[in-house]
Each structure stands twice: as structure tokens, then as C-alpha cells.
Amino acid sequence: MDRVLANRPAITYSSLGGAVIAQQVFQSSGGSEAFMQGGAPASSFGPASAGGFLFGHVLAAVEAPAPRGPSVYLSSRGNSILQHQGILQEGFAQYGLNKHHDSNNPDGILNLGTSENKLCFDLLHTRLTKPDMLHVDPSMLQYPDWTGHAFLREEVAKFLTHYCCSPKPLKADNVVVMNGCGSLFSCIAAVICDPEDAVLIPTPFYGVITEDLHLYSNVKLFHVPLDCEVGDSRPFHLTVEKLEEALKSAKEQGVIIRAIILMNPHNPLADVYTIKEMVAFLNFAKRHELHAIVDEVYMLTVFDESVTFHSVLSIDRYCRIADFAMAGVRIGTLYTENTDLVQALAQLGAFHGIPGTTQYQVAQLLQDREWISKEFLPKNRQRLKAAHTYLTGELRSMGIPFLDSSAALYVWADFRKYLRESSFEEELALWRRFLKHKVLLSCGQAFSCSTPGWFRIVFAAQQHHLQLGQFVEHQSLHIMLGLLYSSCTPTLLLSTNLC
């Protein structure tokens, strides 16, 4: 990744902080919600414009990778893993082959698709290269406790107690540390579900969780579709009624649901739930004896002071998981008061360990409250806010509607008017078109969105990259406009004119 290029002023690193929160609610007793469409009134949400043959053109012009056949060297499970290739993986693989670099590869692909914070490398680099980070003692070179070194779990517990406003001190024994939240999701699924069991998840959602649950353990996701309909004042809004409906439908289909996954702040919607909403969702889980897994990876990326994030750790007597979202450092942490879960995860922890020296560095970072609270967090929020303001201003000026939120690293934008008809083939064609013009975005179907035409744009990138990305976006849309001009009616041309 870009982060190895140490001579550049500001490059890749995800922000510190965040939590995936796991709950076994039945054992316990206990944002910006404004929707805004680039200045347009919410009621203007409607079906995508219908169209002629342009996208036949576009589809033909943009190549999908050829499907690969089964390998004789692999088991049928191995083959199913080999052949599992989602859109996110395809985009990231193409980006890997041709990464943009300001001087070495200025015509390479700009990645506005992967959720990483590229705005704080300078701060993290300065802190991570201070002398206190260079320490090795024998325990770091020996096999550790498979839930993580005690010194790290203690710092995680203190960190979460403070930043999640827990009413009581959290315990190091309830913390499990693994190499990333993906590993945690995978291991939790393995120990709370049997093969073919399912976990409820509202759609759209961060799509990689499908693989996290499925690849090793054959656990499925049962979707709770959140829609965006004409006149919605809050599209993609999760309610307890929708959860109840999905659970009923799973039961009717004979699917065993073991858990629910909630994300707060949400990926890709960037929604922040109110405490009332979160308690209602947790009560739903408790009522139906489901584990609740709350992913709070983006908890420290709320960049508007008027929005209050409430961690489930602030709600007394619930239990939870956490991740520190420096993506390349590969650390994810779980907080749960379910001791059976902790012990079962410890068995799998041997496959998902983190080097002792890295655990030490992260512990040093977490205990430096002065640096986190006075330097890193304020600067991170300020930079996120500036980047968000810039991108949303550009979207507004281009007349592209989006969900207005003040958290996370991305904007969920509505490109439905650029689809000639409302279909996922057309959405994929537009996605490929962007990629062909060297801009990687994430399209809604990669997040199982039920309405075609939505894209996630990551804004936590340096402004000149956003500008370049926007320029290329313009270019790619202009190319489509060119095609439109030669083949379609002037009305349609006007409705897609970005200039």
C-alpha cells in the first residue's frame, strides 16, 4: 500500500479508534440523521430515469474479468473459496495492478473506493517513530496469550472505558485482540453459528462481512433490506419493525438466525444511531435471544460537534467488541462479557495473532491520552470535516444527491440519474466505466443495496486526489454524455449534464 512510501508528506493510514461491539444480549439485563440530497428536497427521490441503448454500449465497452474454472488441486470447498470474487475484491485487485502515485504513476487508478483514512499519516508517523516505541522484552518474542498480551488488553479496556464513556471500568479479561475486525467476525461466526446458520444484517452494509462469515465457516447473512423510496425523509432507515419482519421471514424459510450485526457509525451510510434507536435494536436482539454484534470501527470519526455518538459500551450492562482501524497495522479488538465466547475465541486466536512488538506499539499509542485527545483526534476531525465539506460541495455543484452525515470516511451518493434504467447491470457498467477512467469507487451492489445506482465515495484522501478524482469522474461522465448526445433525446442529455 502507499503507506510504505515514507518520503511523501501525507499518505495511507486509517484513523485510530473504533469498535466492533459484540453483545450476547440475552445474558444481560440491561449523527447526523438529517438527510440531504445535495441541496435537493428529499421528496425528489424517485426511480432512475428510463433509457435507450446507451448502456448496451457501455457494457460492451467495459470488460468484466473472465470467470475461472475449478482447480483439480483443490477440494470443493477450496474451489468455492477460489471462485469467490466480489466486486470490492475485483476493484481492489485492479487498483493493486495500477496504483496512482503523484510522481511515479500519475495516470494510475485513484482509490476512492477503499475505506481508509489517508489524512493522518504525518501524525501517526511522528508518534510511531518516537523512541518509546522501540522496546523489546522477552515476553514479546515468546508465544503470547492468544487473546492478546495482557499489557495491550489492559490499555484497550482503559481506552474503551474512557472514549466509550462506560459507566463502569471495563475489564481486560473481556477483551480479545486479533489481526483485524475481519478475523474477529470470522471467528465469532465460527463459534456462535453452525454451518448454514445465518446472521441478520440490514442492507446496504460493508460487503466484506459476507466473506468474513462465509469463507471458513459457511455462515450466511440474512438481509434486512432498507430501501429508499419516493418521498423518504430518511432513506435506508433501520427500524425494529423491519428487523421483526426479516426475522419472521427467516423463520418461515427455515433459516436459523443466531445473531444480528449492527454498525454505528454505519458503513456505507455513515448514519449515527441515537441511543434510543440503539437500545431498541438491542432489545429486539434480547427478545429473540440473538447475539448482537455492534461494529463501532468508525466511532472516533464523528467530525461534527453537533452529532453525539453513543457507544453501546456507554449503555450499562451490555457487552461489546473494538477495532483500531489503522488498517495496515491489522488490529481489531472485541469487548464482550460473555466468558464462553472469550474462551472459544482464544482457541482460534492462535491463527490470528499479532506480533508482540506491534502489540507493544499499539499499547503505547493507546496509553498516550494526551496525544490522542489533544493532537490526533482534533486534527483528524478537522481534516475529515474539511475533506467532507469539499467533496459534498462538489457533489452539490454537480447536482448529485447524497446522504448528509457527519461521520466516517465516505459519502453515500445517488447516481441513479446516470443509469439508463434501474438495474444492477447498469450500475455495474457505470462502476466499470469509472474504473476504466482510473477512479475506483464502490457501487451499491457490493454492499447488497436493494436499490441500484448508489455509490460510496471515500473522501478521507488528500484534496488534490479528490480534485483529480472528481475531474476524472467528470471525464468519465462526459464520455457517457458524449455517447448520450449521439444516441439519445435532448431531454435525457439535459438531465445528465454535469457542466
Ligand SMILES: Cc1ncc(COP(=O)(O)O)c(C=O)c1O
Ligand atoms: C465497518 C467495518 N467493519 C470492519 C472492517 C474490517 O476491519 P479490518 O480491516 O480490521 O479487518 C471495516 C473495514 O473497512 C469496516 O469498514
